[in-house]
Amino acid sequence: MGSLPQRSVRRIGLCLAAILAGGAARSEIDLSGNWFVAYHEDWIEVGTGPDIADFTGLPINDAARERALSWNPSLINQPERQCAQLPLDYTVFWTNFRIWKEIDPFTQRILAYRSHRQWGEEKQTVYMDGRPHPPVYAPHAYQGFSTGEWDGDKLKITTTHLKEGYSRRNGVPRSDRATIIVYYIRHDDHLTVARIVQDPDYLTEPLIHTTNYTQELQKEIPPWKCEIVTELVGQPEGFVPHYYPWKNPYADEFSEKYGIPREAALGGAETMYPDYIENDRE
């Protein structure tokens, strides 16, 4: 990733410091259990889904914006996408999950943390045994290849080898060359999950986001199954729904509905910070 403006670096540093503050001298903490999302934020994004062309708050570049403006919601009706699991970007912040330890029976050391998500039954293994990440030609996965290390009482998970995903589920792409760093920060029965996405292809700054979970002792993760059916009726094999980016009929719908300047609706790092709003008011 290219160098960031000093102002952005300071902001990212402050943000990370706030997320990660405290606890450096404390020891590892057990993360096992069933965790349920506290849906007190991001409701539209995790519920009904974001509007078309709502890219607010995303530090995307022009290429990402171009692709996102060509996105047609019918794309998810392709037979190959109907049952596709969520990419790691989404699983870490919007779906309940179970996490458990894999222990070496002889040394009793933690070899890995494994997790199982509710929405899509996504599975992730976080290797804790110090193994390196595979070479670039190894397979990629929606949940990627993850290794973990303790930073005080915070578990830092570094994930590479991701399949292409999305930074927002209205077509904002995240490339298969991205790295996602996730922190698990436990406070008794509450868990804060911080996600930091670095994408050399589609982000100009790291995308940082947090979500809160609560541990529930009387709940289990239910099964989730999916069957592929014909949803794009009358289309030829290989049909790919999309708009031409310069002709997307819904490109302005979000900005007009909420009275947000089009430039801000279409995202970008320069539109993310308070001074942009102040300048806009002036």
Added chain:
Amino acid sequence: MTSIRCAHSHRSKRTENRSKAAIGLVLLVASVSCSAQPQVAAPAGDIGVLHVRGNVYMLVGANSNTTVQVGEQGILVVDTMTESEGDRLLAAIQALSDQPIRHVINTHAHSDHIGSNLAVSLAGDGLFNRNASINVNTPPSDPVSGNAPIYAHENALNAISAMEPSPPFDAWPSSTYFTESKDLYFNGEAVRLFHQPNAHTDGDSIVQFRGSDVISAGDIFVTTGYPFIDVDNGGSIEGIIAGLNRVIDIAVPEALQEGGTLIVPGRGRLCDESEVVEYRDMLTIIRNIVQERIDEGMTLAEVQAARPTFGFDTRYGSESGSWTTEQFVAAIYDELTRGKH
């Protein structure tokens, strides 16, 4: 508790000892049935080796991939990298099995996929040249038993035989087909060759290992950039998209669009169906955008200036080298306007 360690190998003890002493390779276990993720088992060497599934391995060279199927009947090799990689490729193949190479398949006629045809074929034993009067005391390793045959579509042979300078005759495909498909049965599984007309070239074969559930796609599918459309040898964007749709049609994901049929690309990393879908969708969108610009009356220069690939260029584009984004767009434009000028 499920162990997170696992390993697969078709090597005998003898081969294992030989290979340990002879070469250092990257041996990754990519079998999704064993572990969700591959593991590094050895320091990196010049040729990377991935166990894909069942009898099939993917060997990764500097610019292209080779697919190897091993078993009790011998070794089958799909594509042979460049000529300069021949010794290392053979060492990597022989580290997987001490059985002879019985078959070689070329997915198409480019030098980074056929370059070591001669070395690999000569190192093999195709059995075909044995005659009925063979001496019962002739050892299996006797050179009279003949080279491993090289299979390819007839158009690939035509292209190879027309090359200047011409490769040695023994490096030419020796068994060709001109029908839609050709079937082999080797090491306990069906191996099917499907001709994909006018795709990367006019002589492309997609190779399916039906029992192992692996497809070797050749350069119809690459993960390293936009596909090279070899227009001079009959290539076309429509054919490449049709080839990707064929791969998607054959492939079946295990669950949630992950795993299941695994696809060895001509270049780049091991994939499953979902990644072919992303690639197919990208090429379809780019083709449609170029067509839309043509319909708007734009010239080639105007289409290139409008950058129809812009959204994908950070990931797949190239401004230099033998196949630039500009050339890619020009090839599509020319194809879509052919006969309309």
